[in-house]
Amino acid sequence: MDIVILAVVIAVVAVAAVSGLVVTATRRKKTPPPGRPAPPTVTAPPPSEPRVGEEAEPPGDEGRRTIEEVDLPPAGATDAAVVEEAGAPAPPEVPGIETPEPAAGRLVRLRERLSRSQNTLGRGLLTLLSRDHLDEDTWEEIEDTLLTADVGVAPTQELVERLRERVRVLGTRTTAELRALLREELLALVGTDLDRTVHTEGGVSAEGVVRPGVVLVVGVNGTGKTTTTGKLARVLVADGKSVVLGAADTFRAAAADQLQTWGERVGARTVRGPEAGDPASVAFDAVKEGIAASADVVLVDTAGRLHTKAGLMDELGKVKRVVEKHGPVDEVLLVLDATTGQNGLIQARVFAEVVDVTGIVLTKLDGTAKGGIVIAVQRELKVPVKLVGLGEGADDLAPFEPEAFVDALIGD
């Protein structure tokens, strides 16, 4: 038994000795001989993250910043700046003050909109006048076309009479001759020698105080009065003028916010009063602010509730009187919605009785085939159309130019 145990022990020791030699030999083979460069090895990618039980990577050389060392963004810095510094893409910029389009030439730019909506008038007239035989029925159709476009009864009759006469004298007619003739006659009706300047000159008071130009914007609510005031501010800013806005339409709460937004877009301050407050007091404060800030122009948006003529007269009359304590009002612009046709004319009449309207703004001319209202309203009030609204865009208010207007009516 002892001999068996001894034999087993010797065998185990012998096996262990042999396997130890093999391992050592293998290791020796892998170690490069001294003085020779090691052969290139492919290094496995480092483990992406420490495995359970392993130590996390020690921090690098960069010292840790204490909270005091972290630079804080300057007061008022936007989140965008902070994000940008962190290397992330900046969110879109907060819009700053806009640069409105220059007013000159706007009607030409917007001519397309005008001609699109006025085709029935200009093209219709040309087609009728081009007929081989201009009989009574055709003349009646011409008259109807003019009346449908809201040119008004008296101007329509005048125009038809003039055209009849001139066509008769002309004899045979080419399209070019007819177009020239129609252009001339329409221009005569629209008027080329009226003063269409929006007066914003201001002046100097008896006490030597320089005061800004003051413009009152009046009209029935919904005609585009507030929008027009905002757009007009842009026209003036585009012409290099500084503007203060007066939100005297205290009747509709949102109107003051709306006006203020228009003003902010072009850097114009808006003076506003308490909701349902006294419009005259807001208008007075706006002009006062305009004087204090040495602004060039103060635009006052008024409320236009047409419940009773007496009420309107009280309100608008008071606004005007109170503002005039600072000096004369330079311009009273009546805003009319061109799409309302005869209704617009009735409104115009009432307003003209209440205040001295000095200029007309016709809005929404882009959405109606009734461009003839330009002629009718000027006739009615004996006041020129000074501006026209041709869309909802911020710069879609254009100084009225008779030639560009008539050309848009007739088309090329």
Ligand SMILES: Nc1nc2c(ncn2[C@@H]2O[C@H](COP(=O)(O)OP(=O)(O)OP(=O)(O)O)[C@@H](O)[C@H]2O)c(=O)[nH]1
């Ligand atoms: N298509 C078109 N829309 C216009 C024009 N002018 C104004 N509008 C639109 O008419 C609507 C009424 O405009 P407002 O300026 O709010 O009317 P408002 O007369 O001030 O009305 P209140 O604020 O209630 O007094 C708005 O949706 C304007 O965008 C224009 O020339 N063309």
